[in-house]
Amino acid sequence: MTATIATARSAATIPYGMHSGSTGWTHDLDPHAWAAGVVIISTLAIRVIAMASVPVASVAGEIGAAIAFGVILDLMKITEFARLHIF
Numbered sequence: 001m002t003a004t005i006a007t008a009r010s011a012a013t014i015p016y017g018m019h020s021g022s023t024g025w026t027h028d029l030d031p032h033a034w035a036a037g038v039v040i041i042s043t044l045a046i047r048v049i050a051m052a053s054v055p056v057a058s059v060a061g062e063i064g065a066a067i068a069f070g071v072i073l074d075l076m077k078i079t080e081f082a083r084l085h086i087f
Helices: 002-020 031-046 056-083
Strands: none
Touching: 031 056
16 A cells, blocks of 8 residues: 555656656755755764764765765766767
């Protein structure tokens, strides 16, 4: 029954996503809102507010890994676009 409800909900949101022009993947967040969310969540995690303590090194490592992953994917994208003559 849960799968049926979940399927019905996702099927109901498809026309809304098409109507609003939203991709559904990024939730239309601009980079400033995304960065603000990262800062807020990191601050809460480091200062032990509403969650268990997380070491600063862990938070910095996660952010650094995400940035490195993004850079690597961008470099891969650039080489593929050049190979496919998209630019």
